[in-house]
Amino acid sequence: MTILEVADVGRSFGGLRAVSDLSFTVAKGEIKGVIGPNGAGKTTLFNMIAGVTAPSTGSIALDGQRIEHLKPYQRVERGIARTFQNLQIFKDLTVLENVMVGRHARTRCDVLHAIFRSPAARREEEGIRDAAFAQLDRLGLAHRAEEKAGSLSFGECKILEIARALAAEPSLLLLDEPIAGVPHAETERVADTVRALNAEGVTVLLVEHNMRMVMRLCDSILVLNYGRKIAEGTAEAVRRDPAVLQAYLGEDDDA
Numbered sequence: 001m002t003i004l005e006v007a008d009v010g011r012s013f014g015g016l017r018a019v020s021d022l023s024f025t026v027a028k029g030e031i032k033g034v035i036g037p038n039g040a041g042k043t044t045l046f047n048m049i050a051g052v053t054a055p056s057t058g059s060i061a062l063d064g065q066r067i068e069h070l071k072p073y074q075r076v077e078r079g080i081a082r083t084f085q086n087l088q089i090f091k092d093l094t095v096l097e098n099v100m101v102g103r104h105a106r107t108r109c110d111v112l113h114a115i116f117r118s119p120a121a122r123r124e125e126e127g128i129r130d131a132a133f134a135q136l137d138r139l140g141l142a143h144r145a146e147e148k149a150g151s152l153s154f155g156e157c158k159i160l161e162i163a164r165a166l167a168a169e170p171s172l173l174l175l176d177e178p179i180a181g182v183p184h185a186e187t188e189r190v191a192d193t194v195r196a197l198n199a200e201g202v203t204v205l206l207v208e209h210n211m212r213m214v215m216r217l218c219d220s221i222l223v224l225n226y227g228r229k230i231a232e233g234t235a236e237a238v239r240r241d242p243a244v245l246q247a248y249l250g251e252d253d254d255a
């Protein structure tokens with residue numbers, strides 16, 4: 001079953017075609033990776049799925065419903081949550097509060113309720129706290145909940161970002177370079193986190209430069225170059241694809 005369908009999507013910036021005529025699907029329950037050399041269009045694609053960048057052409061559907069016209073928060077409501085390439089952690093807030101920020105995407109009370117601390121708002125706040133704590137527990141960070149996020153290691157910050165995205169209860173989780181910058185000693189922990197979530201039924205679409213990790217983690221891989229799809233398939237198939245080998249000639253693999 002398809003959860004995400006990207007059909008003939010393109011995006012230009014001035015005269016530059018960052019993504020061209022791109023079509024692919026993400027199946028429910030899979031971990032799909034997007035790779036490609038620098039400037040291949042990976043971030044632009046991610047931003048179009050998350051709603052930060054509008055496609056110039058084509059359509060994007062989640063569970064069969066077109067979403068390319070929706071704002072980012074509306075896509076979160078529909079079930080898409082994301083992490084960012086550069087950490088978006090509030091270091092002076094606690095670990096728990098960082099996750100609560102993500103949970104607010106799913107709440108009902110408006111600002112007036114929150115300001116006047118109405119019973120409904122208080123009940124909701126408790127619900128947010130409990131739900132956020134549950135996500136930390138799920139990812140093995142519950143024991144750090146009350147510490148300042150600034151005290152976490154880099155790998156733990158990456159996991160915290162994933163917890164925050166999960167707080168919105170997504171059906172599709174977009175991970176923008178979840179391993180990038182993580183010290184070697186912590187990469188397995190982050191990868192195990194992604195595997196465990198996927199085993200619980202979360203579909204994952206990730207962009208990642210660490211080729212070895214992509215190959216080990218993903219059920220299928222989409223390869224972009226100059227904004228176009230040059231290959232798609234299992235790690236085994238993609239690894240041997242002549243077009244992929246050609247695209248990566250001279251590229252540094254930081255795996």
Ligand SMILES: Nc1ncnc2c1ncn2[C@@H]1O[C@H](COP(=O)(O)OP(=O)(O)OP(=O)(O)O)[C@@H](O)[C@H]1O
Nearest residue numbers: 013016017018036037038039040041042043044045
């Ligand atoms: N806002 C923008 N304005 C102009 N050009 C842009 C913009 N965003 C991306 N581009 C260009 O579009 C192309 C694709 O960029 P994109 O960032 O999507 O690639 P990428 O595969 O994510 O690269 P990297 O691996 O280096 O992050 C590049 O040539 C880039 O310079």
